[in-house]
Amino acid sequence: KAGVTQTPRYLIKTRGQQVTLSCSPISGHRSVSWYQQTPGQGLQFLFEYFSETQRNKGNFPGRFSGRQFSNSRSEMNVSTLELGDSALYLCASSASPAPTSTDTQYFGPGTRLTVL
Amino acid sequence: AQSVTQPDIHITVSEGASLELRCNYSYGATPYLFWYVQSPGQGLQLLLKYFSGDTLVQGIKGFEAEFKRSQSSFNLRKPSVHWSDAAEYFCAVGAGLTGGGNKLTFGTGTQLKVEL
Numbered sequence: 001k002a003g004v005t006q007t008p009r010y011l012i013k014t015r016g017q018q019v020t021l022s023c024s025p026i027s028g029h030r031s032v033s034w035y036q037q038t039p040g041q042g043l044q045f046l047f048e049y050f051s052e053t054q055r056n057k058g059n060f061p062g063r064f065s066g067r068q069f070s071n072s073r074s075e076m077n078v079s080t081l082e083l084g085d086s087a088l089y090l091c092a093s094s095a096s097p098a099p100t101s102t103d104t105q106y107f108g109p110g111t112r113l114t115v116l
Numbered sequence: 117a118q119s120v121t122q123p124d125i126h127i128t129v130s131e132g133a134s135l136e137l138r139c140n141y142s143y144g145a146t147p148y149l150f151w152y153v154q155s156p157g158q159g160l161q162l163l164l165k166y167f168s169g170d171t172l173v174q175g176i177k178g179f180e181a182e183f184k185r186s187q188s189s190f191n192l193r194k195p196s197v198h199w200s201d202a203a204e205y206f207c208a209v210g211a212g213l214t215g216g217g218n219k220l221t222f223g224t225g226t227q228l229k230v231e232l
Contacts, residue, residue: 004159031218043206043222055217090159094218099148099210101167105218107152107159 002026004093004108012114018079021111025072025093032074033105034066037088046089049074050097078113086115118143118209122223129197130231137192137226139207148210149190150220151181155203163205166190177201202230 005024013019025032034046045058049068066076072093078085094105119142129135141147148167152160164175171183181192190207204227208220 033218033220035220042224043220045219045221048217048219050217056219058219092160092218096218098217099165099167101165104162104165105220107161109157109159 004091004106006089006091006108006111008111009109010112010114012116013081014116015081015083017081018077019081019113020075020077021089021091021113023074023076023091023093023108025074025091026095026106029093029095029106030072031094031097031105032068032072033092033094034074034076035090035092036060037090037110038084038086043090046076055097081115083115086113088112118147118211118221120207120209120221120223122205122207122226124226125224126227126229128229128231131199132196135192135194135197135201135228137205137207137228139190139192139223140188141190141207141209142188143209149181149183150208150210151175151179151190151192152206152208152222153203154206154225160206163192197228197230199230199232202228204228 007022031050033048037043048056052068063079068074088110090110092105092107096103121140150165151163163179164173166183204225206225207223
């Protein structure tokens, strides 16, 4: 079974541009969560989608948005990029809408975004 | 609000020595607790999780963790560390059935170095 895939793996943008990151969950998984990882702030939750509906959102500005398609693939978009948006963006997929003793949330390898 | 504290930023142990990584959590209800490991340039891999029941949880790669409600702790242990265990370790708490979906709140991580 293929794992969570994220594309692209590396991305370089300049301030003011926008960027779209993609996440393909494990087949059959309907939950996709996004996290931002930086040296200063650590791992922070961005948002979660389940069956195309945003269920939870972290404390990020409106420049960060996402969506989920009917095939469970998800994209996140960051508009008007700032230097501080440089980070590793991780997505995770799960079959269940909440953690269970038998289900596991799997993480992708991440997209490394550098904003110049 | 839930939170996780990992008091040790860096830990160095000799190969073959025992390991304990500390984790304290703050959460109003019964928590769902996780330990993840991240190798350089990689995503997060789940080592083990606690939901309920037996407070000693066994995971992959020879790791175990003990949930102690009275101390709000979920420390990770390994009896004999291998050089390949060098990585960053994250403790996380999940909101689960209280409406948080699959959202995880992570600690700041502990970087483990293994001396040969």
